Amino acid sequence: MTRNAPGALLVIGSGLKLYREYIVRAFADRVHAAGLRLVLINNLRPTWQHDYFDDITVVNVFDHQLLAETARQLAGRYTVNGLVCWDEPLVMPAAELAAEFGVPGLSIPGVHGCRDKHSSRSRLTEAGLPQPGFELVPDLDHARVAAARIGYPVVVKPRALGASMGVSLAADERELEFAYRVAHEASLIGDEPYRGGAIIEGFADGPEISVDAAVHKGEYLPMFLARKSTGMPPFFEETGHVVDSADPLLADEALMGALATAHQVLGIEDGITHTEVRLTARGPVIIEVNGRLGGDLIPFLGQVATGVEPGSVLFDVATGLRPDLTQTRAGVAGIRFGYPDHDCVVRSVTVPEQSAGLVLASRMVEPGTTLRLPPGGYIARHSFVVCAGPDPRTCARRLDAAAALVELDADPVDPPPASTPLTMPAGLLDVDDLDGQR
Structure with a gap:
């Protein structure tokens, strides 16, 4: 680091516009209000990111040695005041860099407990938490x-x-x-x-939920609780989520105690986590703890339902501040993903512009995209709708109505032969504009 270098927050991977721009927007506002630079190391050529980041370096972030070298070069030009990452494959090198730079992070034991499901299960079992x-x-x-x-x-x-x-x-x-x-x-x-x-x-039988929470110096601070819907058995494709600001599980002592204990056992120090839990007959069973914000726009649902701004919370935990998680609104928000009935090549996707309680609707793929259902592919989503309502029942009705207005035109294709190497899911656009996005 050079003398009098400007202060900066370093971000490892921006994520995709559809899923992460709302977080980046609020995060950037807090960074710039604090007089800091916002610096990004990204795998993709930037488009929408230019509106928020002051400095962008494009490298292969999945080459962890190259990522570390790039981060160290940037640390020579800036005073790194914090480092964040909300992209699952990158949370481990990001946590290692945070520890190296001496800024708040998950901790090395914490990130290994999150990323390595076997390590996590072993440590939670040894601590006496209910585990399969x-x-x-x-x-x-x-x-x-x-x-x-x-x-x-x-x-x-x-x-x-x-x-x-x-x-x-x-x-x-x-x-x-x-x-x-x-x-x-x-x-x-x-x-x-x-x-x-x-x-x-x-198999831990029972309804599945997820909880996004901030962790400040080891203190577990729940933000949003989402009820999950899955489909396509025997697989567990996530088809939707609902967040209720008044969900009674937020006051469930057994659940909140298990979550806090799990984070202590895993050694998670500072950051945001996304924990998946099964509510079984013998009590809550933690399935996994992820060292990042939830995906599937769950934090956006939480923001709509509670008014808590996840990007602002990220700034706080990244800079060592205890976040204020006071709810400023009360309500329910949900998301429903559109899947094809079979493997297909997409011709077009049309989403509704208006529907009761509709907050956001978007296609997720371009024409010509091949969507493959499990086991040939995963996350074969062509669209989503987000709706809000005063209570879970109303929100569910509105999601049903909005999802029914989505139109998919596609040509069926045969599933891939057995043992065909799996590729990362198609689609998940990362472009400046999407037809049909509201």
């Missing part, structure tokens, strides 16, 4: 032994992927063979240290 039986296995033979020990049904998942990619349920040994292959092959697109094999774990 589990085992990390290197091959199908070991998977059979583990599943027999744990007891069917079992969930089979990659060690370190997000968005439920490669995750499926196996009711017996015959289904286990298929589920293991799906998880193993999906893992090959993830971080190299976690490729191959799979985790076998008991």
Whole structure:
């Protein structure tokens, strides 16, 4: 760092416009109001990011050595006052850089507990928190032994992927063979240290929720609680979420206690986390803790429902401030994703411009995009609608009505042959403008 270098907040990966611009907007306002620069290291050529960032460097951020070298070069030009990352594949190198630069972050043990599902499950079990039986296995033979020990049904998942990619349920040994292959092959697109094999774990039966929270010097501060909808069994594709500012689970002592304990056990110090939980007959079971904001626009739903601004909270935790999470509005907001009925090539997608309670609607793919359902692909979404309402029932009716107005024109295609290498999901546009976006 040079003498009198300007202060800056360093961001690792901006994310996609559809999913992250609303966060960047508020975050940038706080950064600039504090007299700091906003500096981005990004994998893609910037478009919309120019409106918010003062300095943008484009490198292959998935080459972690190159990412670290680039960050160190920037740290020589700026005084790094904080470092943030909300992109799942990059949270580990971001946390390592935060520790190196001496700014608030998840901590090295914390990020490993978040990123490595086997490490997380092991540490939570040792701490006495309710957890399913589990085992990390290197091959199908070991998977059979583990599943027999744990007891069917079992969930089979990659060690370190997000968005439920490669995750499926196996009711017996015959289904286990298929589920293991799906998880193993999906893992090959993830971080190299976690490729191959799979985790076998008991199925925690019950409704699934997620909780986004700030962590300030180890203190767990819940922000938003989302009720999740999934589909396409035996897979767990996330089809929608609903956030209620008055959700009674926010006052559930057992749930909040388990969440706080889990974060302490994993050693998470500063940042924002997204924790997935199953509400089982024996109490809340933490499925995984992610060291980032929730995806699927869940923080946006939280902002609409409660008035809490996630970008502003990010600034606080990144700079060592305890965030103010006081709700400024009361209501319910939900999102519903549009999926095709079968693998297809998209001709066009039309979303509604008006519908009761409609907050936002957008297509998510361009014409010509191939959408593949599990196990040939994941997150095969062509659109979404976001609606708000005074209560969960009204919000659900409005989501149904708005989703029914989405029109998909597509040509069916055959699923890919078995063992075809998995590619990252198609679509998820990162462009300046989208026809139909409101």
